[in-house]
Amino acid sequence: MKFKTLLMLAALVLFLALPQLITVKYYLHLCILALIWVIMAQGQNLIQGYTGYVSIVQAGFMGIGAYSSALMGSHFGLPVGMTIILAPLVTAVFALVAGYPSLRVKGHYFAIVTLAFNMVIFIVLLNFTHLTNGEAGISGIHKPGYGRGAMIDFYDRQVYYYFVLAIAVLMTTLAAVIVRSRIGQILLAIRQNEDLVASVGVAAWRYKLFAFVISAMFAGLAGALYAHYQSFINPEIFGVAQSMDAILAVIIGGSGTLTGPVIGAFFVVFLPEYLRFADSFRLILYGLILVLATIFMPRGIVGLARDLGTRFGGRK
């Protein structure tokens, strides 16, 4: 068995055993948030890491997923399981509309256009108060299942952890399938040289749009899981700052790798919490660590691990 496969199995066993190892439930709460971030970061990685387009709208799409799932439940009485499945589809529609014009520009221009989309989404969530309840947000969002005390009680954080873990594994596997398919290879080729891809007769824009929409669907799903976990959403958490965190999760973990977003997601959730001891210097310290990590680990933690593996173990 390959070393990489063994490592992945070990990681999966660790994730399965984690709730039994954690004695303080607060850390389980952070793990759930981190797993939701894994889904979001895997989506971000598809467009940013594999296609080479830095999108700054991931949190906005997460917001669309969160609000659509919560509103479909409260307005149409749909079961939570169904709204969680529908949320990425709703997000995909918005991503299609946003992606078509956005992907006509490249590089920094694309980043700026997506940033503008995130701002528009944020403003809509804030001001369409009759639907979103504005800054006050939506509270009392139901959890999946049959309520508190049911046989499978999603109010129990351990149960929700396994639920989100299963979906995170599924979405990571889906990302791996996409990356290893012909589509994934074309996305990689677009990242390397888009003009060359177009010159051999491949309609690059279709693949870019595909990556953008799929990326948004990951975010929409993450948003739905977040909404039903927290039971509360308001626009604050779907702003540009959160989109920046998604980009950072990919960069810090390792852009263009499948393991990178997993590590990066845990990094952006846990690090600010561990830095609470620094009080008001916390965010300065967080920013400093991120700057240093980006400068000295441009290929992220996965890249660093590979370099170390090559140096000390001769493994490539």
Add this chain to the structure above:
Amino acid sequence: MMGKSLLTCSVAALLLGTGSLAAQETLKIGVADALTGGAAVYGLPQANSVEMAADEINAAGGISVGDETYMLDVIVYDDKANPTEATNAVRKLIDRDGVKYILGFCCSGATGAIASFIGYEDAVMLVGNAAERSITTQGLTNLVRTRPPADYTGAAAGAFVARQGHKRVAVLGALETSFYASYVEAFEEEFAKSGGEVIAHEVFASKDRDMSPQLTKIRAMDPDALLVVGYVEPAAFAYRQSTELGMDIPRYGFTSGSEEQFLRVATTEQMEGVWDLRPTELTLQSTTDAGLAYHEHYLERFGDAPSPSSPYAYDQAWALKHAIEAAGSVDDTEAVAAALRDLKIFPEAVMQYRPVNGKMFDDNGQAYTANGAFQWQDGHWVFVEELPSDPEAYSEFLSSLN
């Protein structure tokens, strides 16, 4: 003989000392509030207030429960007024630090996130400055709030402005923030009863600093008066820029900012004549002896004057002390939450609460202060008059929303 007596006395003293040490325990209480970011103007003074109150309670002998005395130990976490951060902070307080009593909460979004799950926790939540109405309409028995909802004050403000003879008022404010919007909504409703009309609803965001486009538009509409609602800094910029644009009309507001906070942005000349229509919070001209002492202690300890809304958090700590003593337990949170609902207004309270059925908090866990009209005169907020408010009627209305 003398040596033996000395030994006996020493042993007795040691035993007594040990006895008193054994009876003295520590009670950890938590604060989750905005210590950084735009909302820190409200959150940081609240966190300071709780720490100050805890020290005063400890200095006065702590909290007495049966034979035991509890000294308060305050753990403070920054929630940046962000719902996710607030959830993380409160989860940490409850799950890791073992805290059962959580105070602070200056901002509605973050508070709403905690309120969505606190009902399932073995904990009591005491909300301060967060003014969003729905926080106390969810039927949460383990939540109380010291600040009245924004619309309770907005209605009183609308009646006051109408009494000044204005008919056409323009509103400029953080109307995307729900509690400011609900203040304006209640203001408008009450103002309309006297034949008044709000002719403009111009919006600024909490980070905006240039309001001249909105003010220029308002000036062209020729209103009788201007109403500014929002966080201190943007509101101060709005007042400053209104004078720079030569708008010579009465200016009313809902900000709860201190003199120092306004003077960081506007001059006292630019502020002259501005009204603040808000709960009768800490203003030296209107406060009680407890308020004066609070102001003095805060200034001495932190080197800065307290913000008018900061005593909401100070009062939380004292309310908690009295409730725990009444409940006779620090572990039974249900009993403490019930004792809070049963609490009468205590002498240490800085805010001027108006009781409902003789109690500080109504059945919804909501406390009510008087509302007041304050005017900026010669560099100071001067209390001019109390605004007519009916906490009993509002409490009934709030109950009807449950």
